[in-house]
Amino acid sequence: MILRADTVLTFANGTSPDALAVDGETIAAVGRSGELIAARDEPALDFGDRVLMPGFIDVHAHYEVAARTRYATVDCRAPGCETVADVLDVIRDGAERSDNGWVVGQGNLFLDQKLADRRLPTRAELDAVSSDCAVALRAGGHITVLNSRALALAGIDESYAPPKASVTGQPIVERDQDGRLSGVVKEMDNLLPLPPMDGAALKRALHEGAFELFTRHGVTSIGEITETIAGLNAMDELVAEDELPIRVAGYLWVPGTAPLEHACQNRLQFRAPAQRLAIRGIKLFADGGFTAASAAVKRPYAIDPCSHGTLAVTQDYIRDVVTMAAAAGLQLAVHANGERAQELVCDGVIEAASSCAFPLAPRIEHAGNFLPDRGLTERWREAGIIPVPQPVFIFTLGEFIPTYVGDYGHHGQFPLRALIDDGWSLSGSSDVWIGSEQRQTNPMFSIWCCVERRGFFGNPIEPEQAISVDEALWMHTAGGARVLGHEDVKGTLEEGKLADVIVLAQDPRKVPGATLADVDVDYVFVSGRCVYARPGADPYREMSQ
Helix, strand or coil: CEEECCEECCCCCCCCCCEEEEECCEEEEEECHHHHHHHHCCCEEECCCCEEEECEEEEEECHHHHHHHHHHCEECCCCCCCCHHHHHHHHHHHHHHCCCCEEEEEECCCHHHHCCCCCCCCHHHHHHHCCCCEEEEEECCCEEEECHHHHHHCCCCCCCCCCCCECCECCEEEECCCCCEEEEEECCHHHCCCCCCCHHHHHHHHHHHHHHHHHHHCEEEEEEECCCHHHHHHHHHHHHCCCCCCEEEEEEECCCCCCHHHHHHCCCCCCCCCCCEEEEEEEEECCCCCCCCCCCCCCCCCCCCCCCCCCCCCHHHHHHHHHHHHHCCCEEEEECCCHHHHHHHHHHHHHHHCCCCCCCCCEEECCCCECCCCCHHHHHHHHCCEEECCCCHHHHHCCCHHHHHCHHHHCCECCHHHHHHCCCCCCCCCCCCCCCCCCCCCHHHHHHHHHHCECCCCCECCHHHCCCHHHHHHHCCHHHHHHHCCCCCCCCCCCCCECCEEEECCCHHHCCHHHHHHCCEEEEEECCEEEEECCCCCCCEEECC
16 A cells, blocks of 8 residues: 655655555555556555654563553552542542452652652551552552551561562662651562462453553554563464554563573564564663662762662673673663663673673663763763663653752753764653553653653753754654664665554644644554554545546
């Protein structure tokens, strides 16, 4: 078939086409509609004054986690919940409907700053909601509040000593001023006996989540930070049943999904074609999050002057993992929020580079989100790493980072303009996980963040670091393909590339910046097949010679 629109954004050098021809799963030609129709004697689907462009690529997502969360938790996020009382009402309703003895609440990152009370619910307040039902309020994935029943089921009592490490950082069990358990735990979610999800429910959650979280927003490819082998197998089944509308490049979370040795052996066998589902790399944590004061920073935290965060790995371990991943043909992606963690990763990568070649440059997840020392980029460059920032966190974190780290946090947040001007090729991604913002998987929201740079309460976040709409669109398409090492098959509209194409209702370059996040995706094509049409979207018309 032929797809035509008044505006076609190819993100490739060359002329300005108004159409592209699709043969099977790939783009056969890009050019002028009249010439393509005449040469091929095929009708064109004409989308009129709308915009054709490559599908969006989200290089860092927790699809399984987000799909499970959407399916099986109660939504306690601000601004839907404005106060602690609102959160308690939602949890109370969830407890009354619970059929497994648990209610798990999803709250956003920095929930204690986003609620009008400027605090999290207490253990006593959660106990008042329910003493029989275990309650876990997960505030963004790094910090959770438990009621007494949940503490008991987790085996956490007054004599409990947390392990030295978990898969996301150093576990912390907080106590009040009297030394009693407060109910707050940090970096411990994977150690809690949260209710499991059976295979049928997981598959339903993944199916619904793919469309609701990604496809309807124009995302055609993701870099999936894996959660479970069962989740990957369910994705494989969905591909076989033609029910997964996104391409998945998996990064095996070590040790959360699999031990390092198993991950590097990569024994997983999928029925799905590699272009639809494949293991691309290995993901590990070098530190924790700012909300838990566990990101490894150089200056003491304002909220905890005794803490500089915690390193979860050593330089030797990074060196060994990079070497093992390279030998297995896998890319390494390392979560490193703080500058100490990023320097450690760079040092390990540089050491490994002396004895091995990387199939793909290692990634540092969240590099570029908070950069108090611009000199750190020289370490990135020396190590040859790919920084993977998340522009959506401008909204999520921007106004709250200084509260946690101190006044110096007002500067160096998401310096996209400076990084691009310094020659860095950037991408955009959602990092959708527990407690993400309601629009976090919508790339147009991320693009709005890049351009408008407004925080949760509407305050500007270093507006001088804004970039253009064109640059932001490139980050979320061609830039994403480069991070995954897929620039030869996706990210631009060019002959021979996969026909992953979306149709925007408006040209984002021509709408007021404040409305960028509201630009609708009318149609989504994956491998040349329409997998989504927005309810209420204007239909296309057929045109021929």
